[in-house]
Amino acid sequence: MTLSMRSRKTIKATVMHVAVLALMTTAVVGCNRGIKPVVNDPVKLIQIAQPISVLQPVFDTNIGSKNANKKDPLSLQIGYDNDQMVVASRAGDVIGFDNNGKRLWSVNIGKPITGGVTVDAFSQTAVVTTRDGQVLAFDSMTGAERWEQQLSGSVLTPALITNNRVILSATDGSLHGLSLQTGQSVWQFATQVPAISVRGTAAPTLLDDKTALLATADGRLHAITADNGLPQWSRRIGVGMGSSEIERMSDVDGKPIVDNNQLFAISYSGQLIAIDLASRQVMFVNELASLKSLAVNNRQVIATSLDGKIVAYDRRTGEKLWENEALAYRKLTNPVMIGNYIAVGDLDGVVHLFDPATGTIVSRVQTKGTLTTLQVEGNRLLTQSTSGQVAIWQVAQ
Structure with missing residues (x-):
């Protein structure tokens, strides 16, 4: 990808603004230089004039613990398939439920869980990861432990299970492929680790049936064959510019989206990029910074920015279609498509x-x-939620 000098200057100015803004809201690892963050107050919500019914509650329960660190910003994913779900608490509980909310089993692994749960329906396997780099697999129907494996670094995001492999991204820059049956290491792939990066990693995802796509703290995407770990290609997405290491941070922490032969990814340093996978050509690059995954529908790619904007772009041309600032500084989640609507969560559980x-x-x-x-x-x-409240809603009929 080649940028014009004018584009580089524009992006550089945006990146410097974004870097300062991000320090107000995001934990950074690798430095402690006495920088006092400026905190922007979240905007107050305005009542909806004529709300419509979109979601109806199905199930909710609390699995929080007094011993858990509720201020820890790490996400915990719910493992879900058509027959059941498996959830994990920050305190180390792993709990299986049926789809009606009936508790089936519960185990405690005795240490904090950081990445949440991934469930493979075919093998009935649930995988969790811990702060100290341990990976554990359970029978998703009974809770019986199947295996455990120790990695070289912490794992902060859920695993990807595909092609009889459990694929994980660790904070030390190492990517791992484990045997789904035994947990033994099948392959490892090392990536560059910058001196300073945002605390977090992007969850692995599938590029196609045989290829895993992993994003790293140096702003790159890596396509790797899932079964044997052979690299297919690598592309830089985040382009940090500036005189300091902080200004040059370019993490890609939001899981890339692959949809209809298009790849979408967004970086901390302020680039939202769309790639045509058939030609491997960049379709467009827009200036927006985020640590959250994107959402797509037939026409749009939707992002939540570091400062709380929700922005929709045309997924073919990159043209901005609309922008909403009504949730500024409310520490927004990733956007998702649910039914015919876009859903975004915030710091108050809304x-x-x-x-x-x-x-x-x-x-x-x-x-x-x-x-x-x-x-x-x-x-x-x-x-x-960070307090351990698990909830499920269904699109209203």
């Missing part, structure tokens, strides 16, 4: 539903605690 055509908020639902990640499974929206 899920806001947007009309994708206009960008206006049309509905809200509420849970308890701060939301960091939203998940969609079919017509259901899944949330788990």
Whole structure:
């Protein structure tokens, strides 16, 4: 990808603004230089004039613990398939439920869980990861432990299970492929680790049936064959510019999105990029900074920015379609498509539903605690707050 001098200057100015802004809201690892962050107050919510019913509650429970660090910003993903779900608490509890919310089993692994749960329905395996780099696999129906493996670095995001491999990204820059059956290491792939990076990593995802896509703290995407770890290609997405290491941070912490032969990714340093996978050509690059995954629909790619904007772009041309600042500085989650609407969560446990055509908020639902990640499974929206409140909503009929 080649940028013009004018584009580079514009991006550089934006990046410097974004870097300062991000320090106000995001933990940075690798330095402690006495910088006192400036905190922007979250905007107050304005009542919706004529709200509509979009989501109806299905299930909620609290798995929080007094011993857990509720201020820890890490996300915990819910493992879900058509028959059951498996959730994990920050205190080390792993709990299986059926789809009606009946508790089936519970185990405690005795240490903090950081990445949440990934469930493979075919093998009935649930995988969790811990702060100290341990990976544990359980029978998702009974809770019986199957294996455990120790990695070289902490794992802060859920695993990807595909092609009989459990694929993980560790904070030391190492990527791992484990045997789904035994947990033994099959392959490792080392990436560059910058001196300073944002605390977090992007969850691995699938590029195609045989290839895993992993984003790293140096602003790159790596396509790796899932079964044997052979690198296919690597591309820089985040382009940090500036005189200091902080200004040059270019993490890609939001999981890349692959949809209809298009790849979308966004970086901390302020680049939202779209790539045509057939030609490997860049379709567009827009200036927006985020640490959250994107959402896509037939026409749009949607992002939540570091400062709390929700922005929709044309997924083919990159043209900005609309922007909403009504949730500024509310520490927004990733956007997701649920039914015909865009959903975004915030620091107060509120899920806001947007009309994708206009960008206006049309509905809200509420849970308890701060939301960091939203998940969609079919017509259901899944949330788990930092206080341990697990909730499921379904698109209203």
